[in-house]
Amino acid sequence: MSVNDFIQSNRDRFLNELLDILRIPSVSADPAYKGDVLKMAEATKAAMLAAGADKAEVMETPGYPIVYGEKMVDPSKPTVLVYGHYDVQPADPVELWDSPPYEPVIKKTDIHPEGAIFARGACDDKGQFYMHVKAFEAMVQTDSLPCNVKFIIEGEEEVGSENLDNFLEANKELLKADVVLVSDTGIIANDTPSITTGLRGLSYVEVEVTGPNRDLHSGLYGGGVPNPINILCEMIASLKDEHQHITVEGFYDDVDELSAEERAEMAKAPFSEEAYKKSIGIGDVEGESGYSVPERVSIRPTLDVNGIWGGYIGKGAKTVIASKAYAKISMRLVPNQDSETITNLFQSHFEKIAPKSVSVKVTPHHGGEAAVTPTDSVAYKAASMAMEETYGKKPIPVRSGGSIPIVASFESILGLKTVLFGFGLDSDAIHSPNEHYGVFNYFQGIKTIPLFYKYFDQLKK
Numbered sequence: 001m002s003v004n005d006f007i008q009s010n011r012d013r014f015l016n017e018l019l020d021i022l023r024i025p026s027v028s029a030d031p032a033y034k035g036d037v038l039k040m041a042e043a044t045k046a047a048m049l050a051a052g053a054d055k056a057e058v059m060e061t062p063g064y065p066i067v068y069g070e071k072m073v074d075p076s077k078p079t080v081l082v083y084g085h086y087d088v089q090p091a092d093p094v095e096l097w098d099s100p101p102y103e104p105v106i107k108k109t110d111i112h113p114e115g116a117i118f119a120r121g122a123c124d125d126k127g128q129f130y131m132h133v134k135a136f137e138a139m140v141q142t143d144s145l146p147c148n149v150k151f152i153i154e155g156e157e158e159v160g161s162e163n164l165d166n167f168l169e170a171n172k173e174l175l176k177a178d179v180v181l182v183s184d185t186g187i188i189a190n191d192t193p194s195i196t197t198g199l200r201g202l203s204y205v206e207v208e209v210t211g212p213n214r215d216l217h218s219g220l221y222g223g224g225v226p227n228p229i230n231i232l233c234e235m236i237a238s239l240k241d242e243h244q245h246i247t248v249e250g251f252y253d254d255v256d257e258l259s260a261e262e263r264a265e266m267a268k269a270p271f272s273e274e275a276y277k278k279s280i281g282i283g284d285v286e287g288e289s290g291y292s293v294p295e296r297v298s299i300r301p302t303l304d305v306n307g308i309w310g311g312y313i314g315k316g317a318k319t320v321i322a323s324k325a326y327a328k329i330s331m332r333l334v335p336n337q338d339s340e341t342i343t344n345l346f347q348s349h350f351e352k353i354a355p356k357s358v359s360v361k362v363t364p365h366h367g368g369e370a371a372v373t374p375t376d377s378v379a380y381k382a383a384s385m386a387m388e389e390t391y392g393k394k395p396i397p398v399r400s401g402g403s404i405p406i407v408a409s410f411e412s413i414l415g416l417k418t419v420l421f422g423f424g425l426d427s428d429a430i431h432s433p434n435e436h437y438g439v440f441n442y443f444q445g446i447k448t449i450p451l452f453y454k455y456f457d458q459l460k461k
Helices: 003-009 011-022 031-051 122-141 164-170 228-237 260-266 273-280 339-353 378-391 406-414 439-460
Strands: 055-059 066-071 079-085 105-107 116-118 148-154 179-182 194-199 201-210 302-310 324-333 359-368 396-399 418-420 436-438
Touching: 003 011, 003 122, 003 439, 011 031, 011 116, 011 122, 011 439, 031 055, 031 066, 031 122, 079 122, 079 406, 079 439, 116 122, 116 439, 122 148, 122 436, 122 439, 148 164, 164 406, 179 406, 179 439, 194 378, 194 418, 201 228, 201 339, 228 302, 228 324, 324 339, 339 359, 378 418, 378 439, 406 418, 436 439
Parallel strands: 079 148, 079 179, 179 418, 194 396
Antiparallel strands: 055 066, 066 148, 105 116, 116 436, 201 324, 201 359, 302 324
């Protein structure tokens, strides 16, 4: 039986198994879901063993465990290290979901006429890491696995992969490989395959502005005391100028500027600004002057407020001047920008622009470095050949605006380059209500991944 025949004959089972793990609310950010995160780790181990791994184990870390599995077919053969994550983002705001986030349903859409799986984690990253498990099973069961395979599936990606670097350092021998294969990215469209060749880094902080020592009556005190919410809004507004240029001193000092030739190559990827605006329901785009939308969301750094709160937000009215106001702010970084340096620059700037009437506190959360992967490597060529075979056209190399901090860690700690072999779409609403993943995309990944192994083995000889 061929790999494709095996996949087709087990299609319903492969789909139902994914639906089963999507029912596990493995939210790493919320301690209330700890039991479910651990349950998901065990389910991942069981899936690896059932697929044909020689061994699999749940390896403890100071946080959530990392699930490791392997199958060594021949020490002389290339070894592929597959990375993914079994944790998911919180489902909030739950009321904006059309169906319960942990009760997956399959619905047809304009983009997904074969149906899309709606559930938290469907695309990011359960559907995508599970493609590798099922592709692996198909190769094992048809006796066509040409490479050694190692899996590391972690449970803390959505909270910064805080313990992964130490895990890599402590297990260098165990994790020896020739390349890392990651499916946590996407393609341009279902008829336009692409391979992500660059990711932005991240600096994430929380800010706190404190005024009076307690909430005050806005009638008795209004006009005479600092209002932390007003001041926080003014401070945030000042972080960008009229050209949407970030005003933090030194922010752009180390930015890697692409050449005109590189920007021209990027512009070859199809993009419709009108379709982009329509897809997310906005009247117009905005961003840094002098750059196109695809450039703004991939090769340029950004600063965005992810949440802001303070004072009374319950029903009805309560006339108070709040003692404190808060915001969460993320900065996406490009190659050469160091996340720790940017965090320090932001902290200094934010403290500097605060008026004397308030005190401010900046708390760094997680961060990570940008990464660029080569397009002339054997692994990239194998991925390109695999996609060309299943899609009927050569994939376009693209830069992504997202962050996967561990890609830089794989290179610095293990000395391994990564191929970002994702099959999701920008419209899949990851991190948002109604996250979904196309049934077509799920099975297209399962069909394409074995071809990567085939061509990687051939090209490595």
